[in-house]
Amino acid sequence: MINLNGNLIEDSNFITSENRGYKYGDAVFETIKAVHGKLLFWEDHYFRLMASMRIMRMEIPMNFTMEFLESEILKTIEANALLKSSARVRLNVDRGDGGKYLPKLKAISYNISVEALATDFYSISKQDNYTVDLYKDFFVAPGLLSTLKTNNKAINVLGSIYADENGWENCLLLNTNKNVVEALNGNLFVVSGETIKTPPLEDGCLKGIMRKQLIEVIVNSGDYVIEEASISPFELQKADELFLSNVITGIQPILKYRKKEFVTTIAEDIIRRLNIKLRVS
The missing domain is CATH 3.30.470.10 (Aminotransferase class 4, branched-chain amino acid transferase, N-terminal domain)
Incomplete structure (x- = not known):
């Protein structure tokens, strides 16, 4: 209905x-x-x-x-x-x-x-070999309109087809400044040591609800530092972990980007903290 x-x-x-x-x-x-x-x-x-x-x-x-x-x-x-x-x-x-x-x-x-x-609360999906790559045929325009959840999703549709044709689970989108903005269906977080970076809204990423929740969890953790800053494609292969977020999945770890494979240690810790926050709220 x-x-x-x-x-x-x-x-x-x-x-x-x-x-x-x-x-x-x-x-x-x-x-x-x-x-x-x-x-x-x-x-x-x-x-x-x-x-x-x-x-x-x-x-x-x-x-x-x-x-x-x-x-x-x-x-x-x-x-x-x-x-x-x-x-x-x-x-x-x-x-x-x-x-x-x-x-x-x-x-x-x-x-x-x-x-x-299928599931109530959030868990880490370690989907076998969850692989992503860059989608570079079209670019996101930095600015306010790109942060909205509107029905204008041509780049997400084309990127999804491109990912499927290449056997990848997802693609990462670039803006016109050639910075990494987000994935096709979620915000991006890049982990290096105890610092976790996510693109700023000014770069054109979606103003994600789960993005906001995870930033709060990270800030309140006392163990990690969150940084909202532009992300160059060159940073991806140097990172310890990459993960995506949306309200349906929670956190989706990226296990492989090009030749680099990633662990999920911090992603698992953050999703645990998120579930604790949900239980007590």
Whole structure:
């Protein structure tokens, strides 16, 4: 079942050919992990969504409160019999139908879809030989728009096809300054000794919810130093560990980049600390 503007409908043909999210990518979305009816990091998701809508000059409806959207998400989870398990939630917001580049109407439309997830909390996936490489056909533009979670994902689609054609699990994206920005589906962290680097938002990486959580965990650990700084491709092979983050997986270690193989020691420690934080919150 899909939630379309508060109405539960069957998951088929609920978007028309005139939908602006479909035609122009004129939409923003949040991907949320729900565990037994609890939306993880919901406050962070909500405020990122509100900020994204403002940047995209969408008029935020008066009823778009944190409580309202949470209730709509939970209603959709319940309708799909997933309240007692874990689920991936996609909350999509667009400007509905009509217009060319200039919208005809100011009205906002939303839809919510869910799918089951196999695991509740986070664990390190040591997927055999999780290998990545650089995607250099197209580049991310540094700046505010690149940090938003919008439906404009052409580079992620092309990079995913490129990775699949080469037998890799993922690719790392570069910005126009030739700095490493992120992976196709998550933020990047580079470990060297006790220092952990991640690209700054100014470089054009996604303003990831899990990125924010991991930075807080690292800052509060007392054992590691976090640095938000540009990352050169040359730093990757010199690193002790590389790992990716998103709210669904948590942390995905990179085991191989070109000829360099990596360990997962610090990634495992950080995911342990994250799970402790979730249990006590």
